[in-house]
Amino acid sequence: MSEHDPRDLVVIALSGVQRYITESRTTADAANASDIMARLATEAAIQLTGDGAELVIPARADPSAAPNRIVALTAAGNGADLARAAADRVRSECRAWTAHLFGASRDVPGFPEVMWTVAPAGTGGYADQWKTAQTALTARKRLRAFDYPERTGTRPCAVSPRWPSEKSPPPGVPRHERGSELSAGVWLKRRWHATPALPSTHSRGFPSTASIASTPFRARVLDAWTAPGVRGLVAELSAAARDVMGENRFRSLEGAVPALDRAGQDGLRQWFVRGAGWWVTPETWNADTLTHEYGIPGSPVDTGAVRRGRRATEELAEAVGADANPYYAVLAADLDGLGAHLSAAPVTRERHRRVSDRLGDLSRAHGRRVQVDHSGVTVYSGGDDLLAFLPAETALEAAQACRDEVDENPTTLSCAxxxxxxxxxxxxAIARSRELLVEAKGVPNKNAVAVGYITGSGARSHTVRSWSSDRVADALGTLRAFEPRTGGAAPTSEDRGLSPRLVNDLYAERAALTDLAASPHRKTYEAEVARLVLRHGGSARQARDLVNLGRSEYGESSHAPVPLAAARVAVFLRRQAW
Known part of the structure; x- marks a missing residue:
């Protein structure tokens, strides 16, 4: 674009994407919500290119890596008309999907919310237009569309209470879901993958949290499938699950974790891959819990089937020498300061296109790192941001791999x-991961990582620090302070893992340690931490690691520099992730 070829700069943004994804009851809801928003953004891009516009960001209309912001150049004077047409297409497509789902039109107030702005050709060159468009879009975001729903006589939606629930579910909903009080917008993401005429990426469904958590265990079982007794134990587990669930729900399989989706699998193996995730954990086999989920009022589930299922899971764990882990991880990541990077000189469409191409490369690379290398599943991977679910055993390695993939090109990456x-x-879990990501990006100069947990009972803690600093060169590796080293000869004091009881002592003495940590008592503080570490079976190296973790803490700062938050997370990781 030059003075001899003046064009309008159009920027279109879809608002509320994170909220729509976060307000999800199942992993399929979250994945479908992301897919829906990506498809809507792609519709805007398709409309613009069909009307003769030139896409800048993204470089092409691709729903697999569609950002929620579209930048395009149009003929001078046409920008507003083309932006309005693209926004109208987004809204009309969403209405058409909802109408197809229900068989009649349904209203979803304020959804999707599409914002757009145009920097006309007379504003100046591309750099001036970019600055004008960003300023206008920022101002537009401060104005909210107060599109309140009319009174419908129904209760608020159980998942997204800002919308009213529908009086009846859409056709084809399974019997056990028909009593759900959901809005049209939530029903759309609930049934997105199960309605053939809708353009879903996940037509075979999406794996559940239990399926993701148990992936490493089930991979071991599949590897040992031909070992004596293994297939028979899976058959017993399958029969017990069928007796508890009933035939209809037993046949309703979820999507497979890509790492387990192997070709040529027979019916029992297919069930183990797409239906057994919840059932391989012994704690699942609780008669009261299963009656609440699967029983008929006044009629509990078959307690004999419950006993058989629990016994099969225990014997299966013994056969493969491992237990199924009931914990999974949410990985959230975001490029640091991408907006500032795009606005830094030189601001040209060619440079913006190169950045857009790089984001496309990162989107594909992060997908491979998560799904191929670390047995996880991606909810979205746009290059500039990432949301994925992973087994607990591989989550930290996946975060490190995604960070290494970026390598500060175009900017650094913060993760939670x-x-x-x-x-x-x-x-x-999704909302908490987003909160931790905000904390990581709040570290000076960003480029940080937050690690946290929420136990089944609700206990939680987290720790935040730079990926690498003068005190801690490897933020994630140093959290292995409580992990015992294995292999080789008999363990020495350098090899033993710290006793988790150290956390209790750190908590009990946190006030005194905080006073000692203040200058001029720093050496005394370090010596006292070392004494506690040695008392609990640790080493001088582990004491230094804990001191440095505390001094580099940006998370639960009320205890810093006492390494209480890092120690709590490290103990959790020892028990559940390594």
């Missing part, structure tokens, strides 16, 4: 890893 129990509310 939140470990959660498979039975805990999903929306809580």
């Amino acid at each position: 890893v939140l470990f959660a129990h498979q039975g805990s509310p999903l929306h809580t």
Whole structure:
């Protein structure tokens, strides 16, 4: 674009994406919500290119890596008309999907919320137009569309209470879901993958949190499938699950974790891959819990089936020499200061296109790192941001791999890893991961990582620090302070893992340690931490690691520099992630 080829600069943004994804009861809801928003952004891009506009960000209309912001150049004087047409197409497509789902039109107030702005050709060159468009879009975001729903006589939606629930579910909803009080917008993401005419990426469903958490265990079982007794134990587990669930729900399989989706699997193996995730954990086999989920009022589930199922899971764990882990992890990541990077000189469409191409490369690379290398599943991977679910055993390695993939091109990457129990509310885990990501990006100069957990009972803690600093060169590796080293000869004091009881002493003496940590008593503080570490079976190296973790803490700062937060997280990781 030059003075001899003046064009309008159009910027279109979809608002509320994170909220729509976070307000999810299941992993399929979250993945479908992301897919819906990506499809809507793609519709805007398709409309613009069809009307003759030139895409800048993204470089092409691709729903697999569609950002929620579209930047395009149009003929001078056409920008507003083309932006309005693109926004109208987004809204009309969403209405059409909802109408197809219900068989009649349904209103979802304020959704999707599409914002757009145009920097006309006369504003100046591309750099001036970019600055004008960003300023206008920022101002537009301060104005909210107060599109309140009319009174419908129904209760608020159980998942997104800002919308009213529908009086009846859409056709084809399974019997056990028909009593759900959900709005049209939530029903759309609930049934997105299960309605053939809708353009879902996940037509075979999406794996549950339990399926993701148990992936390493089930991979071991599949590897030992031909070993004596293993297939028979899986058959017993399958029969017990069928007796508890009933035939209809037993046949309703979820999506497979890509790492387990192997070709040529027979019916029993297919069930183990797509239906057994919840059932391989012994704690699942609780008669009261299963009656609440699967029983008929006044009629509990078959307690004999419950006993058989529990016995099969225990014997299966013994056969493969491992237990199923009930914890999974949410990985949230975001490029640091991408907006500032795009606005830094030189601001040209060619440079913006190169950044857009780089984001596309990162989107694909992060997807491979999560799904191929670390047995997880991605909810979205746009290059500039990432949301994924992973087994607890591989989550920290996946976060490190995604950070290494970026390598400060175009900017640094901040991450949050939140470990959660498979039975805990999903929306809580996603929301908490986003909160931890905000804390990581609040570290001076950003480029940081937050690691936290929420146990099945609700206990939680987290720790935040730079990926690398003068005190801690490897933020994630140093959290292995409580992990015993294995292999080789008999363990020495340098090899033994710290006793988790150290956390109790740190908590009991936190006030005195905080006073000692202040100058001029720094050496005394370090000596006292070392005494506690040695008392609990640790080493001088582990004491130094804990001192440095405390002094580099940006998370639960009320205890810093006492390494209480880092110690709590490290103990959790020892028990559930390594």
